[in-house]
Amino acid sequence: MKRRFNILSDPRFRLVYGDVRNFREGFKPRKLRLNREQFELLPDIKKKTQVYPGMLLAEHPSLEKGDLHAPVYGVISDINVRSIFIDVLEDSAVDASAFPAVERVELLNSDLRGEDLVLAVKKLGVNTRSLGQRARTLVINGLNPEPGITWAEAMLIGYADEIKAGIELMRRFGRADEIILAVPKGAVVHVDGIRTVEVEPEYPNSISELLIKQITKKENPEGWASVGIHNVWSLGHVALTGLPLMDTVITVSVEDHWANYVVTNGSIVGDLIEYTGEPLKNGDTILRGGPLRGESLDQLDRSITKGTQGFFVVRKGTIPPMEGDSICVNCGACMLVCPTRIDPRMLSRYAEFNKYDMSRKENFHLCVDCGLCSYVCIARRPVLQYIRLAVNKLRQEEAMAKLTPVVPVSKD
Amino acid sequence: MSKSANKDIMVAISVPPFWHCGRTIRGNSIYTLIALAPAMLAAFAMWGLPAIRVVALSVFTAMACEFLCQKAMGQKPSQHDGTAAVLGVLFAFLLPAAAPWWLVVIGVGCAMCLGRMAFGGYGTNPVSAVLVGWALVFVSFPTYMDATSTILATDLFDPLLRLKQFGAADVAGISCTDLLLGLQLGGLGAVYAGLLFLGGLFIIFRGVIRWEVPLTFLIGVAVTAFCFQMADPARYAGPLFHLLSGSTMLAAFFLATEDSCSPHRRLPMCLYGLTGGALVVIIRIFGMYTDGAPFAVMLINLLAPMFGLVVTRPFGWKKGDK
Numbered sequence A: 001m002k003r004r005f006n007i008l009s010d011p012r013f014r015l016v017y018g019d020v021r022n023f024r025e026g027f028k029p030r031k032l033r034l035n036r037e038q039f040e041l042l043p044d045i046k047k048k049t050q051v052y053p054g055m056l057l058a059e060h061p062s063l064e065k066g067d068l069h070a071p072v073y074g075v076i077s078d079i080n081v082r083s084i085f086i087d088v089l090e091d092s093a094v095d096a097s098a099f100p101a102v103e104r105v106e107l108l109n110s111d112l113r114g115e116d117l118v119l120a121v122k123k124l125g126v127n128t129r130s131l132g133q134r135a136r137t138l139v140i141n142g143l144n145p146e147p148g149i150t151w152a153e154a155m156l157i158g159y160a161d162e163i164k165a166g167i168e169l170m171r172r173f174g175r176a177d178e179i180i181l182a183v184p185k186g187a188v189v190h191v192d193g194i195r196t197v198e199v200e201p202e203y204p205n206s207i208s209e210l211l212i213k214q215i216t217k218k219e220n221p222e223g224w225a226s227v228g229i230h231n232v233w234s235l236g237h238v239a240l241t242g243l244p245l246m247d248t249v250i251t252v253s254v255e256d257h258w259a260n261y262v263v264t265n266g267s268i269v270g271d272l273i274e275y276t277g278e279p280l281k282n283g284d285t286i287l288r289g290g291p292l293r294g295e296s297l298d299q300l301d302r303s304i305t306k307g308t309q310g311f312f313v314v315r316k317g318t319i320p321p322m323e324g325d326s327i328c329v330n331c332g333a334c335m336l337v338c339p340t341r342i343d344p345r346m347l348s349r350y351a352e353f354n355k356y357d358m359s360r361k362e363n364f365h366l367c368v369d370c371g372l373c374s375y376v377c378i379a380r381r382p383v384l385q386y387i388r389l390a391v392n393k394l395r396q397e398e399a400m401a402k403l404t405p406v407v408p409v410s411k412d
Numbered sequence B: 001m002s003k004s005a006n007k008d009i010m011v012a013i014s015v016p017p018f019w020h021c022g023r024t025i026r027g028n029s030i031y032t033l034i035a036l037a038p039a040m041l042a043a044f045a046m047w048g049l050p051a052i053r054v055v056a057l058s059v060f061t062a063m064a065c066e067f068l069c070q071k072a073m074g075q076k077p078s079q080h081d082g083t084a085a086v087l088g089v090l091f092a093f094l095l096p097a098a099a100p101w102w103l104v105v106i107g108v109g110c111a112m113c114l115g116r117m118a119f120g121g122y123g124t125n126p127v128s129a130v131l132v133g134w135a136l137v138f139v140s141f142p143t144y145m146d147a148t149s150t151i152l153a154t155d156l157f158d159p160l161l162r163l164k165q166f167g168a169a170d171v172a173g174i175s176c177t178d179l180l181l182g183l184q185l186g187g188l189g190a191v192y193a194g195l196l197f198l199g200g201l202f203i204i205f206r207g208v209i210r211w212e213v214p215l216t217f218l219i220g221v222a223v224t225a226f227c228f229q230m231a232d233p234a235r236y237a238g239p240l241f242h243l244l245s246g247s248t249m250l251a252a253f254f255l256a257t258e259d260s261c262s263p264h265r266r267l268p269m270c271l272y273g274l275t276g277g278a279l280v281v282i283i284r285i286f287g288m289y290t291d292g293a294p295f296a297v298m299l300i301n302l303l304a305p306m307f308g309l310v311v312t313r314p315f316g317w318k319k320g321d322k
């Protein structure tokens, strides 16, 4: 019904694109900007340090977050609180024998199991938070996560080895009783030794909660969790190469041309656009992530980091511009479209006027972050972003409330 | 900065989302105007200059009032979004073609200033602004609002007036085709039931309004009229007559569907429409006014928050949750 009556009749919401080509490699960055927030730098990592591919740069204190490795031969040109900058050396200028060899870790052939394996994977730079979820059934989400992002089919078909290796390691984590693979309906996908279920490839079915609803026909059933195929691919990639994770797969889309690339972690978006050969024009918007949930970047020297799923250039004038403060006109489109049946209309207003505590009454925590409310808003309100604001504010408040007040020690 | 040819490009930071359904307030207004255009042209063809004058004056006054109010309230003028024009046209559609200029100005002025701007602007009014203005002039100047008494040089008649005064037997002979084509007296645009129906379908398919409200509204009218007719065919007219006469179609597609005055979820929308449809017939039969449709819409507008109370279980709701 939603489709028929033009609320959601966007053909782009169909999450299959029929592209199973291998990912394009060959983009050579000239500079890198690696995100180091919350990482602990190794002591000898300083400005001017020479780095080589696979060299450990920083560790993350959390067991769920992968460590940071240098992906290329190069020299660290700068380090600040947020980033490590690396000037990449030309291949010809590198004498590989001058650097220590990186040891390959054959995870598949090792007898590491359980928590030891999780640790080994983390040390290889892979985030294990969603891969190692504890659940009765863990669903691998084989749908493209968001409209416009197109790598999932290729991963399922062209990169079945990576996926298989990834699944094998996830089994050895021993944290989920059963692992199943959700694939788009109609796709001929067969990965040995794993149960597949078909789901209608229609956004927002790719959102974890809604995917599970599609499979179980229940809303938020207990014991179910899901993990994106992007993560499984990364895990499998590490398992097959034996090297730390140093790149990511992203969809790069300019206007309506798109392709999938394997991109070095930390690549600068400006270089990437130039590499694709699509000139950027004044007033275009560039964004990292996806068109419904992503963030717009203010500068071309921002970078693509490991978890990034896509990079988009949206031409000026493709979407109606936002005018003024875009006051909500009570049209109710967001309420009708919201898959969790909460009230984005009121939620966005509470956030707009700093009435965060009111959001609790409206079940703000149920929001699954699909962005459809903003997509349909006729007043062009950033509805989802308002809700995210409230979610963050309230989360902070709750965290603050949990801290025990410090009692000052009297000096005597 | 990266050393690249892109260095001098200014990228625009924009608010998410970066894909949009394309529907905007302005777009919706334009579609609504397009949907109203056939009926408007038919009215122009039928009544000529007086009708053109009423519509033009109504639209102009609506925009001017909106502009003045916005200036006074320190808001940004928003005449370009077309909502004032839609209000003006809808208001004109309810007037007789021979309405005097001051009636138009007072009515549409009240509609805009009291009906809409007093609440803060487009989308904030709890009751259809058009109808607020209409009710005001209708109650204050009933003779001027009555097409039968203002338009003398015509063979057409107001079917609802005939029904009221002479009973169902008298209107039984009226051909539905005539009603459908708008060969009746009433609001200058409201009577073109067929054209408004087509216009209504158009905006439904453009996603401007939601099908639930008009559909259930029309069902409400039909079912209620049918029940009455079954009870006493000699006194009560049938469903088709009620659907096609007066401003039923205008109310179902263009008045009752105003977003800010109607509920937003499916079940409440259906209840809202059904109630509205039933009220149209009930007011026509028991009320003292001939056409119940505008009053019915005002009533359901007022009831809308109540329909909205129908509980929607949020995602993942389990028994025992609040």
Ligand code: SF4
Residues within 6 Å of the ligand: A334, A337, A338, A339, A340, A341, A342, A344, A366, A367, A368, A369, A370, A371, A372, A373, A374, A383, A384, A387
């Ligand atoms: S992003 Fe918007 S539409 Fe999606 S679940 Fe959250 S509130 Fe609902």
Ligand code: SF4
Residues within 6 Å of the ligand: A327, A328, A329, A330, A331, A332, A333, A334, A335, A344, A345, A348, A373, A376, A377, A378, A379, A380, A381, A383
């Ligand atoms: S879609 Fe936008 S304008 Fe409409 S109710 Fe939601 S927030 Fe308000």
